[in-house]
Amino acid sequence: MNSLKYLAKKGLRMLTLLIAVSILSFVLVSLSPIDPVQSYIGADMIRVSEEQRQQIAENWGLDQPPVTRFLKWGSNLIQGDFGTSSIYRAPVLQVIGERFIASAFLMGAAWVLSGVLGFILGILAGMNQGTLLDRGIKLYCLIMASTPTFWLGLLILMVFSVGLGWFPIGLGVPAGVLQGDVTLWDRIYHLILPALTLSVIGVANIALHTRQKLLDVLSSDYVIFARARGEEGFALVWRHGIRNIALPAISLQFASFSELFGGAVLAEQVFSYPGLGQATVQAGLRGDVPLLLGLVIISTAFVFAGNFIADIIYSIIDPRIKEGRRNHD
Amino acid sequence: MINRRQKVFLYTGFSLILIVGILLADVFVSVENLRTDFSQQSLGPSFSHWFGTDWLGRDMLLRTVKGLALSVKVGVVASLASTLIALLLGVSAAIFGKRTDAFISWLTDLFLGIPHLILLILISFALEGGVRGVIIGVALTHWPSLTRIIRAEVLQLKSMPYVQASIRFGKSPFYVARKHMLPHLMPQLMVGSILLFPHAVLHEASITFLGFGLDPSRPAIGIILSESMRYLTGGYWWLAVFPGLALLVVIRLVDVVGDNLHMISDPQQGQL
Numbered sequence: 001m002n003s004l005k006y007l008a009k010k011g012l013r014m015l016t017l018l019i020a021v022s023i024l025s026f027v028l029v030s031l032s033p034i035d036p037v038q039s040y041i042g043a044d045m046i047r048v049s050e051e052q053r054q055q056i057a058e059n060w061g062l063d064q065p066p067v068t069r070f071l072k073w074g075s076n077l078i079q080g081d082f083g084t085s086s087i088y089r090a091p092v093l094q095v096i097g098e099r100f101i102a103s104a105f106l107m108g109a110a111w112v113l114s115g116v117l118g119f120i121l122g123i124l125a126g127m128n129q130g131t132l133l134d135r136g137i138k139l140y141c142l143i144m145a146s147t148p149t150f151w152l153g154l155l156i157l158m159v160f161s162v163g164l165g166w167f168p169i170g171l172g173v174p175a176g177v178l179q180g181d182v183t184l185w186d187r188i189y190h191l192i193l194p195a196l197t198l199s200v201i202g203v204a205n206i207a208l209h210t211r212q213k214l215l216d217v218l219s220s221d222y223v224i225f226a227r228a229r230g231e232e233g234f235a236l237v238w239r240h241g242i243r244n245i246a247l248p249a250i251s252l253q254f255a256s257f258s259e260l261f262g263g264a265v266l267a268e269q270v271f272s273y274p275g276l277g278q279a280t281v282q283a284g285l286r287g288d289v290p291l292l293l294g295l296v297i298i299s300t301a302f303v304f305a306g307n308f309i310a311d312i313i314y315s316i317i318d319p320r321i322k323e324g325r326r327n328h329d
Numbered sequence: 330m331i332n333r334r335q336k337v338f339l340y341t342g343f344s345l346i347l348i349v350g351i352l353l354a355d356v357f358v359s360v361e362n363l364r365t366d367f368s369q370q371s372l373g374p375s376f377s378h379w380f381g382t383d384w385l386g387r388d389m390l391l392r393t394v395k396g397l398a399l400s401v402k403v404g405v406v407a408s409l410a411s412t413l414i415a416l417l418l419g420v421s422a423a424i425f426g427k428r429t430d431a432f433i434s435w436l437t438d439l440f441l442g443i444p445h446l447i448l449l450i451l452i453s454f455a456l457e458g459g460v461r462g463v464i465i466g467v468a469l470t471h472w473p474s475l476t477r478i479i480r481a482e483v484l485q486l487k488s489m490p491y492v493q494a495s496i497r498f499g500k501s502p503f504y505v506a507r508k509h510m511l512p513h514l515m516p517q518l519m520v521g522s523i524l525l526f527p528h529a530v531l532h533e534a535s536i537t538f539l540g541f542g543l544d545p546s547r548p549a550i551g552i553i554l555s556e557s558m559r560y561l562t563g564g565y566w567w568l569a570v571f572p573g574l575a576l577l578v579v580i581r582l583v584d585v586v587g588d589n590l591h592m593i594s595d596p597q598q599g600q601l
Contacts, residue, residue: 017439028455146580150538151573162561262446281539284450300443
């Protein structure tokens with residue numbers, strides 16, 4: 001019961017945060033000196049008369065004060081209308097929806113791969129503390145934490161696409177093939193390199209966390225007692241270690257959606273993979289306000305969803321949260 | 330074997346020399362040195378051009394140093410600004426009652442909720458792109474994690490007998506914060522701001538790579554790398570490898586210094 005109350009409180013908080021995010025991003029976008037009508041017209045500016053310009057501005061309600069515009073935008077938002085993207089000339093939600101699927105495949109693959117690999121690496125390092133293996137894994141993780149995602153992507157692109165020629169240079173699907181003819185294999189084929197990039201970087205955080213947790217567990221009294229009883233090796237780690245550290249690790253992985261999203265934006269840019277990240281960059285560079293706002297809100301909701309799941313897991317594993325004691329720490 | 334203190338001393342000295350060197354080199358390398366030279370087009374790494382040259386015959390080492398100097402400047406400004414914000418927010422959260430605390434932790438959650446890169450794009454858009462947008466964006470968004478650390482520390486300090494005594498003697502919150510808490514927070518602030526630097530530099534490189542803050546007269550590492558993408562198929566690997574590697578070395582060095590200082594100032598928590 002208490003645990004439900006805790007989660008309800010968290011959920012409510014996220015709702016207020018999401019509203020604040022939409023207000024904040026709307027204010028920021030309104031501050032911008034970039035004229036949305038101009039960016040909508042783009043290169044056609046010569047053929048558009050002053051009257052037509054004003055008509056577009058009127059259509060979008062740009063002649064009204066910011067507060068009125070915000071309320072209109074907000075009420076449309078609640079009804080599920082995010083407006084129309086000016087660069088893709090389609091409803092924002094439709095643009096995001098199409099691209100979300102592509103990005104979800106990429107992020108999902110990287111998320112699972114980095115989680116599993118990172119966990120295994122962390123266990124290996126923790127079990128062999130101080131050995132060459134442990135130091136190697138630690139060094140690898142620390143270096144990866146300082147490596148720019150897009151640079152690693154460039155290196156991978158150079159080695160596997162340009163050098164070895166095993167993979168295509170970019171694009172989510174083969175060029176010149178109809179949407180319907182793209183097979184599942186095509187999609188996977190184009191997904192491998194960006195997902196690999198994100199995974200190679202992504203293991204660092206989870207591996208270091210798992211290693212530290214395992215070291216804590218292995219120095220605990222109950223493990224010393226278990227050792228005294230004659231347990232050893234992998235059986236000991238399996239029985240006393242992994243059970244203890246698996247859920248926090250999964251929870252950490254859910255809480256990392258923000259970095260995952262940022263990484264995906266960069267990887268999509270390097271491999272010209274048509275996902276949400278590319279849409280965000282385009283929206284920002286070409287001044288597509290409705291799309292940019294929509295992406296900010298959707299990506300924040302995505303991060304919050306991850307955090308919420310992490311909170312649920314925490315409340316399962318840590319009875320103190322259930323009893324509401326966490327606030328008094 | 331040298332001990333940890335000596336090691337920190339060495340690393341810190343080396344990083345400082347490197348960073349000051351980059352900044353000094355930036356002053357001496359003028360536009361003159363970066364002019365196009367078509368007799369030196371797209372050369373691989375050699376003794377006269379360590380990092381090779383690009384498609385316009387410009388020396389990549391000089392361009393990389395220019396880019397690194399911008400990164401270092403942005404990184405320093407961002408760590409200082411974010412540390413200051415984190416200090417103000419963290420201390421106020423822990424000192425001025427429950428409501429302030431609730432609001433500040435809500436604000437922290439707000440900034441942690443928006444994916445960082447998306448927030449930077451948004452700020453850059455609001456400020457009409459340009460280097461200014463990048464600097465302001467990176468400087469104003471790196472405080473949340475440090476704020477949390479400082480808040481927790483100040484809360485703990487608040488329950489210490491000497492602080493409690495001072496409060497009971499009727500000292501103002503401001504006095505308590507300045508006289509009793511700030512000296513205690515100094516090591517953490519220092520380590521915190523050093524460890525913010527790598528994040529800030531990575532974000533600066535990422536956002537310029539995506540094309541925000543494009544300014545052809547000032548090569549940023551991100552811009553250099555995004556330009557190199559067009560020439561990758563031609564086999565000009567050095568255009569991408571060296572600038573990125575140089576950035577990685579700078580970031581990693583500062584990270585090592587920060588981690589080691591953390592271990593010295595707080596041996597229990599600083600363990601890796």
